[in-house]
Amino acid sequence: MAPRWKGKGAEAKALADPVSKIVAQLQSSLIQTSASGILSGCSVLIAAEAEQTDLFSRACFGRPIVTVDKDKQWFQLSLEEAFFLCYSLKCLKIKVGDSSPKSYEELWHCMITRKETFSDLYKAYSHLRMKNWVVKSGSQYGVDFVAYRHHPSLVHSEYAVLVLSEGVGNDLNGRLRVWSDFHCTTRLCGSVVKTLLVLYINRNGNSNVSPLCLEKYTVEERTVSRWSPEQCREE
Amino acid sequence: MAPRWKGKGAEAKALADPVSKIVAQLQSSLIQTSASGILSGCSVLIAAEAEQTDLFSRACFGRPIVTVDKDKQWFQLSLEEAFFLCYSLKCLKIKVGDSSPKSYEELWHCMITRKETFSDLYKAYSHLRMKNWVVKSGSQYGVDFVAYRHHPSLVHSEYAVLVLSEGVGNDLNGRLRVWSDFHCTTRLCGSVVKTLLVLYINRNGNSNVSPLCLEKYTVEERTVSRWSPEQCREE
Numbered sequence: 041m042a043p044r045w046k047g048k049g050a051e052a053k054a055l056a057d058p059v060s061k062i063v064a065q066l067q068s069s070l071i072q073t074s075a076s077g078i079l080s081g082c083s084v085l086i087a088a089e090a091e092q093t094d095l096f097s098r099a100c101f102g103r104p105i106v107t108v109d110k111d112k113q114w115f116q117l118s119l120e121e122a123f124f125l126c127y128s129l130k131c132l133k134i135k136v137g138d139s140s141p142k143s144y145e146e147l148w149h150c151m152i153t154r155k156e157t158f159s160d161l162y163k164a165y166s167h168l169r170m171k172n173w174v175v176k177s178g179s180q181y182g183v184d185f186v187a188y189r190h191h192p193s194l195v196h197s198e199y200a201v202l203v204l205s206e207g208v209g210n211d212l213n214g215r216l217r218v219w220s221d222f223h224c225t226t227r228l229c230g231s232v233v234k235t236l237l238v239l240y241i242n243r244n245g246n247s248n249v250s251p252l253c254l255e256k257y258t259v260e261e262r263t264v265s266r267w268s269p270e271q272c273r274e275e
Numbered sequence: 276m277a278p279r280w281k282g283k284g285a286e287a288k289a290l291a292d293p294v295s296k297i298v299a300q301l302q303s304s305l306i307q308t309s310a311s312g313i314l315s316g317c318s319v320l321i322a323a324e325a326e327q328t329d330l331f332s333r334a335c336f337g338r339p340i341v342t343v344d345k346d347k348q349w350f351q352l353s354l355e356e357a358f359f360l361c362y363s364l365k366c367l368k369i370k371v372g373d374s375s376p377k378s379y380e381e382l383w384h385c386m387i388t389r390k391e392t393f394s395d396l397y398k399a400y401s402h403l404r405m406k407n408w409v410v411k412s413g414s415q416y417g418v419d420f421v422a423y424r425h426h427p428s429l430v431h432s433e434y435a436v437l438v439l440s441e442g443v444g445n446d447l448n449g450r451l452r453v454w455s456d457f458h459c460t461t462r463l464c465g466s467v468v469k470t471l472l473v474l475y476i477n478r479n480g481n482s483n484v485s486p487l488c489l490e491k492y493t494v495e496e497r498t499v500s501r502w503s504p505e506q507c508r509e510e
Contacts, residue, residue, distance in 0.1 A: 182459025202455070214453035220437070221449065221456055224417025228463040 041235055043189045044196040054190035059099070059172045063129075066095040070131035077122055079136045079147075082154055084122035086132070087112040100174045100191060101125065118177065119151050119158060120165040127251055128166050148251040157212050159248035160205040160241040163257045167239065168201070175201075181232060182225070184212075199237040199263075200229045206243055226266050236264040276470055278424045279431040289425035294334070294407045298364070301330040305366035312357055314371045314382075317389055319357035321367070322347040335409045335426060336360065353412065354386050354393060355400040362486055363401050383486040392447050394483035395440040395476040398492045402474065403436070410436075416467060417460070419447075434472040434498075435464045441478055461501050471499040 045051045069092050077086035085105075088096055093113040096102055102115035117125070125132035126147065133141035136150060151158045161184060168175045174188040178200055186197035202225070205212045216222050216238070229236040240260040246253045280286045304310075304327050312321035320340075323331055328348040331337055337350035352360070360367035361382065368376035371385060386393045396419060403410045409423040413435055421432035437460070440447045451457050451473070464471040475495040481488045 179455070179458055180462070182455050182457070182462050184455060212453075214449075215456055218447075218449035220414070220417050220419060221459075222417070223414055224456075224460050224463055227415070227417050228459055228466070231463070231466050 041198065041233070043198055044233065046194055046196065050194040054194050059174060059190055062095065062099045063172075066092070066099045066101070067125075067129045067131040069095055070125065074133070075131065076133040076135055076141060077117065079122075079134055079142075079150060082119060084117040084119070084134055086115050086117060086122075088115055098191060100176065100188075119155055120162050120175075123147065123151060123162055124166055124169055128170070144251050152248060157203075157205075159253065159257075160212055161203055163241050163254055163259065164201065164203040164239045166254070167259045173199075181234070182228060183236075186234065187237065197234060200225075200232070200234040201237045201239060203239050203241060205241040212241075222264075226264055230266055238262045238264060276433065276468070278433055279468065281429055281431065285429040289429050294409060294425055297330065297334045298407070301327070301334045301336070302360075302364045302366040304330055305360065309368070310366065311368040311370055311376060312352065314357075314369055314377075314385060317354055319352040319354070319369055321350050321352060321357075323350055333426060335411065335423075354390055355397050355410075358382065358386060358397055359401055359404055363405070379486050387483060392438075392440075394488065394492075395447055396438055398476050398489055398494060399436065399438040399474045401489070402494045408434075416469070417463060418471075421469065422472065432469060435460075435467070435469040436472045436474060438474050438476060440476040447476075457499075461499055465501055473497045473499060 045054075069089075073089060073092070075086065075092070077084040086102070087109070089112075093104070093115075096115050097104070101121050102117040105114045105116050107114050122132065122134060126134050127144055134147055135141050142150065151162075155161070165175055165185065168185070168187055174191060175185050176188070176192070176197070178184050178186045181200050183200040184203045185201040187199040187201055188197045189195050202215055203212055204215065216225065226236055238261070240262070242258045242260060243253070244256055244258060246256045280289075304324075308324060308327070310321065310327070312319040321337070322344070324347075328339070328350075331350050332339070336356050337352040340349045340351050342349050357367065357369060361369050362379055369382055370376050377385065386397075390396070400410055400420065403420070403422055409426060410420050411423070411427070411432070413419050413421045416435050418435040419438045420436040422434040422436055423432045424430050437450055438447050439450065451460065461471055473496070475497070477493045477495060478488070479491055479493060481491045
């Protein structure tokens with residue numbers, strides 16, 4: 041399935057301004073201002089400078105939230121987005137309450153405590169982000185993530201992403217276990233013109249007690265499509 | 276959601292010729308000819324007389340299959356359809372191979388051996404059929420059944436039916452366990468304009484060793500719909 045660009049010129053616009061470049065700009069801007077966010081529930085809040093507001097939006101991290109604070113635009117980042125900026129891009133510090141910024145180990149522990157599926161979802165999220173896919177929540181489509189080739193204003197999301205894992209008792213394993221769920225998912229993906237991408241996180245026998253485990257996890261990728269015997273017949 | 280009739284006059288046509296009447300005609304015709312079917316794999320094959328061919332189609336049991344036999348039209352019934360005609364309507368005998376017709380107990384045993392979820396699916400199927408819903412396979416939509424108010428040529432199916440059960444290790448329990456599956460299912464149902472109907476089969480502590488258990492099973496019905504906060508706001 042080819043990417044579905046939104047209107048004329050969208051593809052050229054995307055090519056002229058690659059996601060990798062925008063993310064690098066955001067990274068360098070956050071480093072220069074020693075940006076920090078605050079962990080709150082299952083998200084991280086950050087007050088962005090004017091330039092950063094633009095970069096957060098263009099790089100598709102978080103969503104702007106309305107506050108009484110007129111001078112600063114606040115952004116709400118998901119745990120995966122925040123940890124990616126913090127741990128993988130090393131451009132964001134994260135605090136819990138009024139304390140000093142947490143170490144990677146402490147943060148990781150906070151996150152897997154708040155969301156038991158965090159380690160596998162983060163592996164999947166960072167795996168796609170590292171390849172310059174724009175990754176957003178897929179809850180609207182009943183999947184874990186949706187992946188875009190570029191900014192959602194320029195292109196429709198191409199992949200509906202489900203993350204499965206071998207982790208015992210892991211909620212991620214509740215999906216695609218029976219045929220009716222498989223049919224339901226591929227049919228829905230078809231009707232919203234997305235390809236189902238299943239990322240299977242193989243922990244290779246490692247636990248999830250530290251972010252160092254991420255390097256030892258591997259990712260198997262499968263796309264799943266409906267197949268119609270009528271379409272494949274002899275003439 | 277109101278029933279979606281197919282074209283003008285469809286509703287009047289349906290009212291003039293209720294499903295209960297058509298099924299009663301099929302029942303009496305099958306009794307008169309001492310009809311019998313043959314269990315083959317996960318379906319039951321039956322050679323229909325001319326009048327019965329029409330009644331099978333109008334009552335929506337089975338699907339016609341093409342054979343070299345020009346004098347008779349063969350129908351392929353699902354296990355639920357066949358057992359409903361045999362056990363609930365007492366108008367069809369079922370043989371296995373060349374033997375004499377099987378008793379209800381023997382047939383039940385054959386069916387739960389071939390399909391481990393049969394007892395719960397049959398309870399759901401017969402529950403809806405007894406209330407004069409037309410029930411067909413829902414595999415196209417990733418659910419167990421779809422339910423129509425009348426014949427599919429007159430009306431679109433209104434309900435996508437998922438059957439859940441307390442039976443241990445039962446495949447039926449693989450659905451709706453995680454939120455992403457819930458979202459996926461309700462979103463798909465919305466996009467095909469059906470309401471999700473979840474039938475929860477409560478075995479009330481009874482096993483499934485005999486068809487007599489069916490009377491002891493109870494059915495809880497729930498419809499599940501998406502709710503949008505925007506639609507329910509103050510003016």
